[in-house]
Amino acid sequence: MNIKQNEMVRKMARELVKNEVMPYDKEMDQTSEFPWHVMKEIAKYGAFGLTEDPAYGGAGLDSYAEAIFTEEMAYGSSSVAITLDAHYLASHIFAKYASKELKDRLMPQITAGECIGCFALTEPSAGSDAAGIQSTAHLDGDEWVINGQKAWITNYSVSGFYLLAVLTDKSKGTRGISVIMVEKGNPGLKFGHKEDKMGIRGSNTGEIYMNNCRVPKGNLIGELGKGFKYCMEVLDVGRHLIGAMSVGVIRRCIDESVKYANERKAFGQSIGKFQAISFKIADMKIAEETTAALTEKICALRENKQPFSVPAACLKAYGGQRAVWAADSAIQIHGGNGYSKEFVPERLLRDAKILEIGEGTTEIQKMIIGNSTLSMK
Structure with a gap:
């Protein structure tokens, strides 16, 4: 733990919350609109690549810094904090397991806040039971063909990249689950109902549909069956x-x-x-x-x-x-x-x-x- 460095992170985060986050939290709650202007200001501070490799534009900080920054964001707005939380989950898995080709192409955009991340696990019949997912993917030549539905997904319609947990082999149970990346704009990726939530109303939560969604074979994240x-x-x-x-x-x-x-x-x-x-x-x-x-x-x-x-x-x-x-x-x-x-x-x-x-x-x-x-x- 770098104490001096993390003290600087906390000081920076508190200034950011005071000036750019707290003044807009009530408005987010009232309108239920995603705060793009707030996210753009946060991105200027390197928040979207806080712990990522400096070679890709990240800050290269540790998990202490990540926890401190998340705490401070939550002090000002849980909507902002949960948005960053969802992004961090996706970016961590992508940075750790994606191919070098994918990382070279997307990580600079991810760390700059130009490509918000989304990790899509939950489905209508698979919430707490993560092993119960029904969405599938099969190979057709050099492409994955993905079908299914995701529910209660944070950053569902504002993300630039989606990590989807899908069944690539139904016969193997949890060992048949893999993670495949889909980019926004894919014609087989559609957005459904936006949730009208009790709280964290400034965060973007809703349904994702995959209808014969085709992506290159190389969009598999990590190893097959390790999802x-x-x-x-x-x-x-x-x-x-x-x-x-x-x-x-x-x-x-x-x-x-x-x-x-x-x-x-x-x-x-x-x-x-x-x-x-x-x-x-x-x-x-x-x-x-x-x-x-x-x-x-x-x-x-x-x-x-x-x-x-x-x-x-x-x-x-x-x-x-x-x-x-x-x-x-x-x-x-x-x-x-x-x-x-x-x-x-x-x-x-x-x-x-x-x-x-x-x-x-x-x-x-x-x-x-x-x-x-x-x-x-």
Whole structure:
């Protein structure tokens, strides 16, 4: 960990959030429009290639920097943070497993923010059950022919490249899943229903249809039949980043609550002087510190190439629940005003709920944790 470097990343990210992200979050929520102008400003800071190879225009930073940047974005806007999270998942797998030819052609655009990434795993009948995907791909000469449907896909219609998890051999179960890259503009790739979501409304979420979608044979990412492994790998990273988002959301809940508790007067004094309020804020701070500590632990595991599936599941389960609780507590501290859209907490609660669902529900995380713990000798 480069402490000085990461302090600079945090300082830069906070300035970016203050000036280019927070001022537009309410508008994103109200309009449900993708904030292209915000993304263009973020791209100027190298955010889309934060950890990627400098040879391709990336910043070459570590997972600490990635977690810090994600946390700070979530403080200002969960819509922006989840958009970057989805991009990072796709760009990580692409940078690690794509052919040199594909990387030479696309990575400079990806790191510049000109080609947003999308990792498409979820289907109408395969959400938490990642092994249940039904979309298929078969070779026809030198081309893959892809058919199927993806659902609840982040960045579904704003991406420049799509990594699709598909069945290339139905007889092999999870060992028959592969990942194939499709670029935007392919005539066989169509966009369906855009989700009208409860929260993170500035993020772009919807359905993708593949109808005899043809791509070159070389668009296979990594090895044939290794797609399920790549999906599990990328979900671990996603759960880590969801944890980092949780830290940012909890910290925002604390700041909004402290400001209101110091300004609001009742019974002749600031409401923050009442133990009922101060204890809620104390519990929020405990949640922030514990979630941040586990986020940092996973950074260390990632940097040292150590397994982190179970810690990531712990972080995702705990951090998501604590973020939702913190937002609910912030509403309670604000009283009636907390129920109003004129104040921030109600938006924080609607945004935070996705942290208990995306990248595997809290229940799925507990299954992972429980099964792993019970199998220990």
